Amino acid sequence: MKLDNQQIIDSARRQRDLDTSSMNVQPWMRHRKSIQVPTWLAALPAAAIVGFLFGLFVHKSFSGDTSKLMAAADTVFVTRQVMVPQTPDTIIRYVECPIITKANKTTHSNTASLSDGDTAITGHSIDQDNIDYSMLVMR
Amino acid sequence: MIFAINLSRLSDEQLMERAADGNERAFAELYNRYARRLQSFLFRQLAGDSELAADFTHDTFLRIFDARHQYRQNQSFQTWLFSVAYNLCKNRYRHLQVETKAVTMIERQPEVEQPEVEVHLNREELDVALRSVLNSLPDDDRMLFALRFEEDLTVAQTAAIMQLPEGTVKSRQHKIMNYIKQQLRDYETR
Numbered sequence: 646m647k648l649d650n651q652q653i654i655d656s657a658r659r660q661r662d663l664d665t666s667s668m669n670v671q672p673w674m675r676h677r678k679s680i681q682v683p684t685w686l687a688a689l690p691a692a693a694i695v696g697f698l699f700g701l702f703v704h705k706s707f708s709g710d711t712s713k714l715m716a717a718a719d720t721v722f723v724t725r726q727v728m729v730p731q732t733p734d735t736i737i738r739y740v741e742c743p744i745i746t747k748a749n750k751t752t753h754s755n756t757a758s759l760s761d762g763d764t765a766i767t768g769h770s771i772d773q774d775n776i777d778y779s780m781l782v783m784r
Numbered sequence: 785m786i787f788a789i790n791l792s793r794l795s796d797e798q799l800m801e802r803a804a805d806g807n808e809r810a811f812a813e814l815y816n817r818y819a820r821r822l823q824s825f826l827f828r829q830l831a832g833d834s835e836l837a838a839d840f841t842h843d844t845f846l847r848i849f850d851a852r853h854q855y856r857q858n859q860s861f862q863t864w865l866f867s868v869a870y871n872l873c874k875n876r877y878r879h880l881q882v883e884t885k886a887v888t889m890i891e892r893q894p895e896v897e898q899p900e901v902e903v904h905l906n907r908e909e910l911d912v913a914l915r916s917v918l919n920s921l922p923d924d925d926r927m928l929f930a931l932r933f934e935e936d937l938t939v940a941q942t943a944a945i946m947q948l949p950e951g952t953v954k955s956r957q958h959k960i961m962n963y964i965k966q967q968l969r970d971y972e973t974r
Binding site for chain 2: 646647648650652653654656657658659660661664665668669670671673674675
């Protein structure tokens with residue numbers, strides 16, 4: 646048969662009518678079929694996952710090797726908590742001062758063996774103390 | 785006394801004006817008029833995916849409903865409806881990154897309409913052959929053919945929907961027709 650434009654159009658419309666009659670059309674619904682999840686509800690877990698992954702990446706990148714950290718940052722402030730001992734500048738201590746008394750004859754002089762009335766032999770010349778010093782010479 | 789208005793007697797544009805004023809029954813009437821036709825059109829544009837065609841139909845009407853206050857008086861409702869559907873399809877094609885098929889072959893077709901082609905196909909065979917040929921067309925050409933010849937829209941309406949100059953629509957439809965004729969002639973020899 647001779648095929649012209651109209652025959653092609655008629656054939657296309659026959660198929661269109663066939664498709665149209667087989668369509669199962671839903672009644673009009675004003676609302677969307679799918680349940681609408683609020684944006685903030687979806688954003689929360691997404692942000693948590695992104696934060697976790699970022700933390701993991703930073704931990705992997707910088708753990709153990711500080712050279713990478715030094716390359717990435719100009720200045721690194723390390724804050725460490727230090728326990729400072731609480732010592733006052735001046736310690737005031739009250740100490741009892743010892744009482745100094747006059748030296749007793751019995752304790753401080755070698756005249757203990759001397760009998761009362763004898764004079765002390767110290768302060769004399771070696772010629773007068775009656776001691777044989779030759780005995781002290783080493784052989 | 786309140787007179788019940790027979791909505792089925794109103795034109796598409798009158799119904800759309802009422803819908804824009806908040807009359808939901810008027811919009812439901814438009815849906816009843818066009819939903820089946822649009823779903824069938826989308827079914828053919830979406831490679832026979834009936835579920836997707838139903839979703840897109842619903843989505844098209846929802847978009848129009850949401851934008852009903854932007855409707856301008858005397859604006860063609862059909863053009864608006866098919867524009868939204870066309871854009872949904874286009875987004876879908878872009879998303880799937882479908883390659884345009886046989887573009888070069890259609891580009892090489894002469895703009896002047898070819899005389900009648902002699903084929904030895906009966907009506908049923910012609911229907912089957914034409915469906916196969918239409919499925920092999922590039923997305924935009926299949927869309928243009930459907931709007932122009934299946935949905936019987938004017939050149940001006942088709943141009944407005946596809947955002948093309950009217951001259952481009954005219955020359956393109958000739959090329960598509962010539963390509964289809966050539967393909968149908970080749971179909972016989974397979």
